[in-house]
Amino acid sequence: MATIRMENVTKQFGPDKQYCNVYDFNFEVKDGELFCLVGPTNSGKTTTLRLIAGLEKPDQGHVYIGDWEVNHVHPSQRQIAMLFETLALYPNKDGYGNLASPLRVRKVPKVEIDRSVQEVATLLGIKHLLNRTPETYSGGEKQRVALGRILVQRPRAYLLDEPLGALDARLRISMRSELKRLQRELGQTMIFVTHDQEEAMSLGNRIAVLKEGRIQQIGTPLELYHHPVNYYVAKSIGKPAMNFYDCTLRQRNEKTFVMHDHFSLDIDDRLKGIKKQPKERKMILGIRPEHIDISDVKQTEEDIAAEVFISEPLGAKAIVDFKLSEETIRALTPSDQQFEIKGKKWLRFQKRKIHLFEKESGEAIF
């Protein structure tokens, strides 16, 4: 049983330290959950892992593993295994030696070590690497051996710091599904750190979005995708990214509209029943590329006239960029549609899929 809980954890480093601060972190990773921390380079993801592993001590707050408060427990005693970005395989040992090393350190009997190593090697399909050293491994093979080395430890939870970072695109995709299936089969708690939002979306049962040491939102991939609580989360999740436009709220004929230089949209229906009514008038409107309808003829009053800037066929879909004076509207379309550069089209934002954020605070209205 291993839930992992952070309660009001704050850690601040001095000015020239390598790691980033974290402020007032509160979250609980459930037993058997695959939890992702996602954010750019300076957001505090690695610090969080190090705090859980015990490589750093919180300045404030508590870290719990299960019911056990572990602030003062040495990393080696926490029964947690961490996989670093650099993998850190022992270059002078073969596959067997690498997998066996954590058990040898603990003075586990030889017979037991052999059983564990063979079991993990079979599970990961790396038996053929046991008698070879790491410099002969491919990227994916190095990954698996590094993963094997933490699996043999049978920890209560796994911490993985950007483990797929060094792999090329195609290999990342296949390793991702392997990892997800493995985690589910083992039923073990896993915290996974990545800067790649697509990776977080595809792997995580739940995701925490981090920005400059503060948690922005915690939720399932779908929750973050469809109901981002602020502008930062909205722009961090989803590829291609959401489109954003500065707008103002106006009242007209007792209805509320968002006004932009080149379009205005009646959002009265969307505002009904929203607890948090907007206090400001400066807004940011957000719409995802796949929620924009394109047609050759104007169909409603709110349709927006735009010119095709460029289209990029991607195989299954195409990305089409439209120009609205100086601004760009990016849409995702089925691949069989043809778009001519400078062609004029009418665009419509799907009303129920529009997002509205207060410009000042970045908070979502809907």
Added chain:
Amino acid sequence: MGIKLRLENLTKVFGELVAVKNLNLDILDGEFICFLGPSGCGKTTTLNMLSGLEEPTEGRIILDAKVINHLPARLRDIGLIFQDYAIFENMNVYENLAFSLRAKKVHKDEIDRVVKEEAGRFQLTGMLYKDTRTLTPGDLQRVAIGRTVILAPSVFLLDEPLDNLDADMRITMRGELKRLQKDLGKTMVYVTHDQEEAMSLADRIVIMNLGELQQFNTPVNIYNRPTNKFVAGFIGKLPMNFIDCHLKEEAGKLILFDTNQTFQLDISKHRKRIESSIPGKELCLGIRPEHVSMASVSEKDSCEVTIRNIEVLGAENVVEFNLKGESGVVRRMTVPPEVIPNVDDRILIRFQQEKIHLLDHVKGIVLI
């Protein structure tokens, strides 16, 4: 549109390694060509031969109807753009852009006019006098490209220029680069390992593997009609599904079925094409994840599969599954975002018939 660049029997051998093997192709004036392939496929070596940084072992390079094999790099009418920008750090943006014109001893009023015009095109007007060390990677790449555009070469060669940029910046610069090329109307030869980049930028793509040309065609044609297994598996964000299968005659129909007989497809209409290619016994069905759909019991070509994994990506979901009796292999289909099956569910699927590929396993060629 004439032929801008012709590669004739181009070969490069390093000791025992044949890096580029007998490459033959014509690049037309004003085309955006991408050389695409995995590490070691020969794309960068080919680019190096075009620029003059490497000498071909055999074959000819013909630019604007002139053989340029023996021209040193600096005398070729070619503009180079690298991954590491090669910006002069001790000069500001203006001076970087002006550099080549000053070397040609162009009059300073003319230099000023050209630099300011190009700066406008690349959104660098506001930072002309900025120290290049303070610029973002995206801006640095724009300066590098701007500097080369000012030279007005006959052909541009770009070696993975967007590799150093982060994901968002890459997509933005990609669109800018594509639009720039269309506006200038110049021929561009772009090397990349990223198939999405090649798909989005190129008029035509040269796919290479192990030094050899695999296919040379438009992105759409390569995607829909790959000519061999390597191309079929390499192109596409998600890998194509390859399922071993066999042919049999039944009641006058040509039936395709997998080893465990979980599906049977009537492909009689392709009979002519298959017979004329003398297929080996080992066949392989290729189908892209987006061409696998959920099916109903009434559809006779449906088959039952077990769900192994689901990835929720927002705009769509990726479902991993296995056919009956299969293990250790991953098959994928994409489904709309509202469809979220459970792991271990059994569902019916079918392959969209018009999108099936049939490959000869042994020879690796695509029959359908």
